[in-house]
Amino acid sequence: MTTKRFVAVAGNIGVGKSTLTALLSQRLGWRPFYEAVDDNPYLKDFYANMRTWSFHSQVFFLSRRLQHHRNIIDCPTSAVQDRSVYEDAEIFARNLYRQGRMQDRDYETYRELYAAMNLFLPPPDLIVYLQASVPTLLRRINLRGRDYEREIEPAYLEQLNELYAEWADAFDLCPMLTVPADELDFVMYNTDLELIADRVVDKLRGKETVVFDG
DSSP: OOOOOOOEEEEESSSSSHHHHHHHHHHHOOOOOOOHHHHHHTTHHHHHOOHHHHHHHHHHHHHHHHHHHHHHOOOSSSEEEESSSSHHHIIHHHHHHHHTTTTHHHHHHHHHHHHHHHHOOOOOOOEEEEEHHHHHHHHHHHHOOGGEEEEEEEEHHHHHHHHHHHHHHHHOSEEEEETTTOOOOOTTTTHHHHHHHHHHHHHTTSSSSSOOOO
């Protein structure tokens, strides 16, 4: 594709966002922008005590996502982003607040910051939403072996999945392509990767009926 494109890969913890970002960037010749997970100085503390460190961790992610989003807009070439800025607020911060793991004043401050930021950020051309069940997520989390993720409970992932479903149904800032990640293993099977890449290009070209067969 000759026109500059901006695609964000969305989905729950462990679903394969970083991997698909890398593979799509290689397949399409686009620049990847990865989530700053390992750079977050609050993350281990957050998993040990979510109520104390939730605000700090979420503000860090939001600030990094803002930097990446701006860098992508300024980038002269097409780009693929690992997790969208919308997920930080609409999924993870919202879930922490619902669980009582973020205080009222912190959540209000966070939402104000997020709303102000969105006024200045043009949306992506497409969001690729990787949708997977909790057993698939747990299996992939165990495979990548991050110590601070070993204590993540299935109920937490299920709550996030519910919020992802709500968000995907209501999201209207740009087109969204939902990928059935339980059925498609784009790491093991190149045909699955090719199928996803083809559907991404189809969606960007404005094709309304984009489905995954087989």
